[in-house]
Structures are given as structure tokens and as C-alpha cells.
Amino acid sequence: MPDILFHQYESSPFSEKIRVCLGIKQLAWAAVDQPVIMPKPELVALTGGYRRIPVMQIGADIYCDSQLIVRELERRFPEPTLFPQGDRGLAYANAMWSDRALFQAAVAIIFGGLGDQVPADFISDREALSGRPFDPAAMQAAVPHMKAQMRAHIAMLSDQLADGRNFLTGDRAGLVDANGYYNLWFIGSAFPPAASLFDSVPHVPDWLERVKAIGHGDRSTVSREEALEIARTARPEAGTVAPQDAAFEGKPVTVAADDYGRDPVAGVLVGSSEHHVSISRDDARAGQVVVHFPRIGFSVQY
Numbered sequence: 421m422p423d424i425l426f427h428q429y430e431s432s433p434f435s436e437k438i439r440v441c442l443g444i445k446q447l448a449w450a451a452v453d454q455p456v457i458m459p460k461p462e463l464v465a466l467t468g469g470y471r472r473i474p475v476m477q478i479g480a481d482i483y484c485d486s487q488l489i490v491r492e493l494e495r496r497f498p499e500p501t502l503f504p505q506g507d508r509g510l511a512y513a514n515a516m517w518s519d520r521a522l523f524q525a526a527v528a529i530i531f532g533g534l535g536d537q538v539p540a541d542f543i544s545d546r547e548a549l550s551g552r553p554f555d556p557a558a559m560q561a562a563v564p565h566m567k568a569q570m571r572a573h574i575a576m577l578s579d580q581l582a583d584g585r586n587f588l589t590g591d592r593a594g595l596v597d598a599n600g601y602y603n604l605w606f607i608g609s610a611f612p613p614a615a616s617l618f619d620s621v622p623h624v625p626d627w628l629e630r631v632k633a634i635g636h637g638d639r640s641t642v643s644r645e646e647a648l649e650i651a652r653t654a655r656p657e658a659g660t661v662a663p664q665d666a667a668f669e670g671k672p673v674t675v676a677a678d679d680y681g682r683d684p685v686a687g688v689l690v691g692s693s694e695h696h697v698s699i700s701r702d703d704a705r706a707g708q709v710v711v712h713f714p715r716i717g718f719s720v721q722y
């Protein structure tokens with residue numbers, strides 16, 4: 421069985437970002453399929469309350485948020501790198517573009533386009549997730565604006581590819597390609613009519629095909645119960661706490677996303693750096709696990 425257990429669902433765009441990274445790295449991994457809406461009892465047993473997708477599990481280490489999953493994949497499996505041109509810092513920063521601006525535009529275009537086809541239970545779940553009305557009619561009204569936003573973002577991709585390169589930063593694919601790709605994949609798979617936004621933009625369709633052709637690595641499947649059993653019988657990696665957090669080492673803290681899905685996760689601080697925070701928790705079903713979060717987009721309450 422592969423070490424990498426990836427909690428995901430097929431239609432999840434942030435999961436697709438990671439699946440492409442797994443493809444670039446040609447890794448073996450197992451998909452642990454999670455529900456699209458709450459409840460997700462096995463997932464929250466592992467995370468302590470964090471409900472978003474994707475989450476990566478390696479033994480009893482649980483990595484929340486695609487930003488940190490990318491970082492951890494690169495740390496554990498450095499070759500082939502996700503930074504073929506050495507543009508590491510900028511490539512990580514590029515997620516602020518894809519995960520926020522591009523994603524929000526894609527969501528409005530898809531759900532505004534689907535209109536009253538969006539199921540009621542999905543709407544109420546996403547309202548609980550965001551704490552705001554999830555209103556396909558309002559999204560429909562925003563579609564012209566969001567399409568204009570999306571055209572501008574896509575034009576930047578086209579510009580970047582205009583010199584004939586195969587991928588966004590050169591001849592090898594990297595994180596920037598996964599970032600640029602996954603929202604367009606989301607539009608194409610969730611609301612195909614809106615693919616007209618990019619299917620004749622110079623260079624973009626060929627680049628999308630090249631990224632798709634990378635594939636997802638060597639994929640298998642593990643059940644949610646098996647994933648819990650793996651966590652229960654594994655020991656988490658030892659971490660180190662950064663000097664700026666030393667006063668809180670071994671103390672109880674809570675960590676929560678600062679945008680949506682803000683359910684706080686409580687544990688004891690066992691690791692940190694400028695990029696991550698790790699908390700240890702004991703769970704009746706998952707045993708002793710360490711849950712890791714990125715710093716960007718997450719608040720830590722000491």
C-alpha cells in the first residue's frame with residue numbers, strides 16, 4: 421500500500437491541483453474518497469474538525485490545505501521537483517492568485533451557470549461552510565463580470581505561453597502549471613459550456629492537453645476505515661518548534677482557517693516554522709495524530 425493517502429473527491433478542484441502535482445512527481449498514492457458535503461466523520465476524526473478537501477495523510481501525520489500538501493510533497497519527494505526553473509518562492513506565491521482570484525471567478529461562473537440545477541443540500545452545506553448565503557441567482561447576475569475577470573486571467577496564461585514553451589515556466593511542468601490548470605479543469609468538468617472562455621484562446625488548449633497528459637501518478641484506492649486504521653497504528657514524525665513559538669511548545673492551541681470552513685482544531689503545539697504549524701491530538705478513532713496546517717490563511721490562537 422502506498423504511504424500517501426489522499427483524502428479527496430473526484431470533482432474537487434483543489435484535489436485536482438494536487439493530483440497533477442502527484443503526476444509531475446510520478447508518485448504512488450491512494451485516494452481516500454470523502455463525501456462532497458458534511459457529515460465526514462472519518463475525515464474529522466483525523467483532522468480534529470477541519471472539513472475541507474483535500475487532506476493528505478502519511479501514517480499518523482495529517483496535512484491540511486493544498487498549500488501545505490504541496491510543500492510536504494516537495495520536502496519528502498524532492499525529485500522530480502515542482503520548481504523546474506528554481507522559481508520556488510514565486511511559484512508558492514502564485515497560489516494566492518489561483519486559489520483565490522481564479523477560484524472565486526470559476527465558482528461564480530460554474531454555479532451561476534448551473535443555476536437551479538444546484539442541489540438544495542449542496543447549497544445549505546456551502547452556506548454553513550462559508551457563513552454566507554450561497555445564492556446561485558446572485559452568482560448568475562455576477563457571471564458577466566466574472567467571465568470578464570476569467571478572460572483576463574486566461575489571457576495572462578496565453579501571454580506566458582506565447583513564445584512556444586510547453587509549460588508555464590519552460591519545458592518542464594511544475595507547480596505553476598498545476599495552479600494555472602486546475603480552475604480551468606474545474607470549469608471544463610463542472611460546467612462544460614463555459615469552456616468556450618478558453619477553448620480558442622491562443623496556446624491555452626494545447627497547454628491544457630499537455631498538463632492533462634501528465635496524468636495523476638500511480639493511483640490506487642483505500643477505504644476511509646482503512647485510513648483510520650493506518651493512522652491508529654502509526655506514529656507521527658517528530659517535529660521542532662520555531663524559536664518565535666518556543667514559549668508555546670507543548671501548550672494547548674487552536675488553529676482555524678481564516679476564510680471559510682473556519683472550524684477550529686484544538687491540540688498541543690509540537691511543531692512550527694514560518695510556513696506551518698503542527699498540533700498533536702488524541703482521537704478516539706484515529707489515535708494519536710499530528711495535524712499540520714499552513715500559516716498563510718490560518719490563524720493560531722495560543
Ligand SMILES: N[C@@H](CCC(=O)N[C@@H](CS)C(=O)NCC(=O)O)C(=O)O
Pocket residue numbers: 432433434435455456457458471472473474484485486487519549717
Ligand atoms: N485553501 C484550501 C481550499 C480548499 C477548498 O476550498 N476545498 C473545497 C473543495 S475543492 C472544499 O473543501 N469544499 C467544501 C467541502 O468539500 O466540504 C486548500 O488549498 O486546500
